[in-house]
Amino acid sequence: MAWTKTILRINLTTGEITKEPLNMEWAQEYLGQRGLATKYFTEETDPNVDPLSPENKLIFATGPLTGTCASTGGRYSVITKGPLTGAIACSNSGGYFGPELKFSGYDMVILEGKSPKPVYLSIFNDNVQLRDADHLWGKTVWEADGMIKAEVQDPLAHVATIGVSGEKGVLYSCIVNNMHRAAGRSGVGAVMGSKNLKAIVARGSNGVQVRDPQGFFAATDAGKKVLAENAVTGEGLPAFGTQVLMNVINESGAMPTRNCRDTVFEGAHDISAEAMAEPRRSDGKANLSTNQGCFGCTIACGRVSTIDPTHFTLQGEDKERYKHASGGLEYEAAWALGSATGVNDLDALTYAQFLCNEHGLDPISLGSTIAAAMDLYEEGVINHNTTGGIELKFGNAEALVKVCELVGMAEGFGAELGMGSKRLCEKYGRPELSMTCKGQEFPAYDPRGIQGMGLTYATSNRGGCHLRSYTVSSEILGIPEKTDPLATEGKAGLVKAFQDATAAVDSAGICVFTTFAWTLEDIAPQVDTACDGGWTPEKLMEVGERIWNMERRYNMSAGILGDQDTLPERVMKEASKAGPAKGLVSGLDKMLPEYYELRGWSTDGTPTGETLSRLGL
Amino acid sequence: MQLALVIDPGKCTSCKQCEMACAYENEQTFNPAKSRIRIFDFHEEGRFVPYTCTQCDEAWCQSACPVNAITTDQASGVKLVHDNLCVGCKVCTIACPFGTINYNADTGKVIKCDLCGGDPACAKACPTDAITYADVEQSGFDKMKAWAAKTDSAAQSS
Numbered sequence: 028m029a030w031t032k033t034i035l036r037i038n039l040t041t042g043e044i045t046k047e048p049l050n051m052e053w054a055q056e057y058l059g060q061r062g063l064a065t066k067y068f069t070e071e072t073d074p075n076v077d078p079l080s081p082e083n084k085l086i087f088a089t090g091p092l093t094g095t096c097a098s099t100g101g102r103y104s105v106i107t108k109g110p111l112t113g114a115i116a117c118s119n120s121g122g123y124f125g126p127e128l129k130f131s132g133y134d135m136v137i138l139e140g141k142s143p144k145p146v147y148l149s150i151f152n153d154n155v156q157l158r159d160a161d162h163l164w165g166k167t168v169w170e171a172d173g174m175i176k177a178e179v180q181d182p183l184a185h186v187a188t189i190g191v192s193g194e195k196g197v198l199y200s201c202i203v204n205n206m207h208r209a210a211g212r213s214g215v216g217a218v219m220g221s222k223n224l225k226a227i228v229a230r231g232s233n234g235v236q237v238r239d240p241q242g243f244f245a246a247t248d249a250g251k252k253v254l255a256e257n258a259v260t261g262e263g264l265p266a267f268g269t270q271v272l273m274n275v276i277n278e279s280g281a282m283p284t285r286n287c288r289d290t291v292f293e294g295a296h297d298i299s300a301e302a303m304a305e306p307r308r309s310d311g312k313a314n315l316s317t318n319q320g321c322f323g324c325t326i327a328c329g330r331v332s333t334i335d336p337t338h339f340t341l342q343g344e345d346k347e348r349y350k351h352a353s354g355g356l357e358y359e360a361a362w363a364l365g366s367a368t369g370v371n372d373l374d375a376l377t378y379a380q381f382l383c384n385e386h387g388l389d390p391i392s393l394g395s396t397i398a399a400a401m402d403l404y405e406e407g408v409i410n411h412n413t414t415g416g417i418e419l420k421f422g423n424a425e426a427l428v429k430v431c432e433l434v435g436m437a438e439g440f441g442a443e444l445g446m447g448s449k450r451l452c453e454k455y456g457r458p459e460l461s462m463t464c465k466g467q468e469f470p471a472y473d474p475r476g477i478q479g480m481g482l483t484y485a486t487s488n489r490g491g492c493h494l495r496s497y498t499v500s501s502e503i504l505g506i507p508e509k510t511d512p513l514a515t516e517g518k519a520g521l522v523k524a525f526q527d528a529t530a531a532v533d534s535a536g537i538c539v540f541t542t543f544a545w546t547l548e549d550i551a552p553q554v555d556t557a558c559d560g561g562w563t564p565e566k567l568m569e570v571g572e573r574i575w576n577m578e579r580r581y582n583m584s585a586g587i588l589g590d591q592d593t594l595p596e597r598v599m600k601e602a603s604k605a606g607p608a609k610g611l612v613s614g615l616d617k618m619l620p621e622y623y624e625l626r627g628w629s630t631d632g633t634p635t636g637e638t639l640s641r642l643g644l
Numbered sequence: 645m646q647l648a649l650v651i652d653p654g655k656c657t658s659c660k661q662c663e664m665a666c667a668y669e670n671e672q673t674f675n676p677a678k679s680r681i682r683i684f685d686f687h688e689e690g691r692f693v694p695y696t697c698t699q700c701d702e703a704w705c706q707s708a709c710p711v712n713a714i715t716t717d718q719a720s721g722v723k724l725v726h727d728n729l730c731v732g733c734k735v736c737t738i739a740c741p742f743g744t745i746n747y748n749a750d751t752g753k754v755i756k757c758d759l760c761g762g763d764p765a766c767a768k769a770c771p772t773d774a775i776t777y778a779d780v781e782q783s784g785f786d787k788m789k790a791w792a793a794k795t796d797s798a799a800q801s802s
Contacts, residue, residue, distance in 0.1 A: 234673025
């Protein structure tokens with residue numbers, strides 16, 4: 028129940044398509060989606076595989092609650108070895124695509140090998156085909172989405188596709204579904220491109236069943252009520268989206284600004300949720316058109332925006348497609364494309380966000396890489412000749428949108444930026460200017476102003492990331508209880524607890540944003556009434572810890588050891604210059620040993636035999 | 645008092661809870677493909693519109709049915725499809741100007757909204773009140789009030 032209990036396996040090299048039963052023993056140990064797919068992945072894939080080789084695998088996975096009426100029960104994840112980091116990659120997306128996979132009758136799709144020519148996969152219940160994609164190769168996400176829907180003659184089908192950036196191996200290219208939702212991080216789009224797989228289109232008409240329907244309705248109704256009555260999920264997120272954080276984080280002195288030179292951005296208000304709601308002079312409309320929910324989501328934090336028609340980004344030829352509403356700025360994108368680069372032009376950032384959707388780019392890694400390039404430019408390490416004539420200074424909105432266009436098509440200097448900030452800064456001899464952990468750009472919370480996020484980034488199994496343990500909840504918002512963002516005490520335990528709980532939430536098929544209101548006490552009854560197996564909060568926590576250690580072990584086998592649990596020198600040595608965190612650096616060295624101890628790992632960060640056997644690994 | 649589904653697209657977030665509730669009510673499974681109500685996403689306009697049968701007083705589907713398989717429930721005004729009579733000819737699907745009665749290939753019958761016998765699941769499931777079940781004679785009052793508020797601006801500003 029809740030699981031379809033069937034996997035689709037596609038050998039792209041031979042074109043062979045097989046269906047196999049889901050390993051239900053593993054489902055009890057790893058639940059679904061992130062956990063279960065990572066279990067399959069680590070069992071089947073050599074940790075030393077080249078991420079962009081045919082030997083790497085790519086898994087699209089749903090969770091047991093995906094496609095049910097549980098609030099936010101519409102998530103899917105893409106699991107692979109990431110080309111940006113060389114670590115385990117797991118990128119989670121909303122929209123409406125994941126449930127269609129499930130309604131077609133599959134918990135996950137495992138893609139192996141490499142197709143001899145461009146193809147896309149179409150999944151309509153039992154009718155699964157690899158179809159020619161020669162004519163789609165070279166098309167943007169937006170073009171491919173429409174062409175595929177027209178070709179399968181089903182406007183209600185949902186498409187997940189890569190853009191040109193994925194085809195050309197931009198190391199932070201994503202897989203975009205429904206035009207503006209994305210499995211965004213770690214370069215999963217580049218892996219898809221390396222397999223000559225342009226897209227997956229799905230539509231299903233098989234239902235999802237749950238174990239105890241009456242109990243499930245009671246549990247999910249109770250969950251929805253908690254979300255509706257919570258200030259963050261019931262008011263803040265629907266009204267302002269994640270952008271509700273822009274002014275809050277800035278006032279906390281934790282806004283990574285101009286490649287982390289500063290921790291307060293003087294232009295934050297100009298690019299905030301409040302600014303998005305202001306009517307503009309030209310046409311009297313606000314940047315924000317409406318909010319949108321992903322499948323099953325009763326929070327609806329998604330932003331749908333338009334760009335000011337008089338703005339410079341919409342002038343000139345071939346701009347028609349940007350003159351409509353599309354997925355607008357979320358906090359991470361507004362920060363990365365804005366604060367990190369010092370650009371406070373809301374419409375330029377919205378345009379850059381549209382480009383990320385159109386071309387399939389992770390705005391966090393893109394913005395942070397551009398910020399590093401701006402730092403190199405300002406330091407005189409690179410110049411006009413390197414950038415192809417672009418004056419890549421902090422705060423230059425025209426330069427920002429120009430390089431975003433170039434990265435989208437992996438052209439000119441854009442191809443260099445497409446390698447990510449670590450490789451870029453290494454190439455120009457200034458590795459310390461790359462704001463990355465394990466090769467992945469870290470997001471919108473400066474570790475000097477929110478100490479727990481330093482430990483979060485340093486220990487994240489997929490490289491710099493906020494979604495593995497969002498301690499901002501506790502340190503800034505006071506959820507479940509307030510801790511001091513400037514203190515290191517107690518953060519090791521907080522990070523471990525958030526990491527384990529989040530792994531379970533991801534694996535259920537629901538959205539991590541529910542945890543602003545829900546604890547595992549709210550989630551367990553929903554999983555338990557859907558699935559066989561007696562799912563208690565304790566069991567979910569244990570599954571989460573098992574998943575965390577499994578991911579860790581895979582990374583260590585891939586050569587990513589404890590010495591990489593670190594942060595860029597800048598946030599460890601250069602003190603914050605202003606705001607509440609003035610004078611502070613990250614206290615990672617104070618938190619990490621305690622974290623290892625709480626995890627049951629040795630002092631060099633290796634899970635001990637005892638820990639592994641306790642978790643059944 | 646006769647009740648009807650009152651739909652306000654401006655409040656819809658396209659979360660699909662109505663589609664799942666409808667499918668579960670009718671098919672006992674979470675399967676939006678079988679939902680009688682559907683949300684359409686006008687992406688470029690940033691609009692989401694739930695749409696379903698409005699239970700016409702003089703219903704084209706009912707008039708077109710050659711075997712009288714569609715009847716009117718006198719109390720609620722609901723047009724009901726009787727599966728034991730429906731022959732799956734699909735003429736009603738052609739006759740309906742709004743496309744809200746559709747063929748279900750799994751059963752060989754047509755399906756349409758029946759207001760769940762007077763307690764529509766979609767309205768209960770909607771988290772934003774974009775779909776409500778209200779007095780059909782007053783369904784326009786909120787809109788009237790909104791427009792009324794825009795009149796006589798001179799008086800307001802004085």
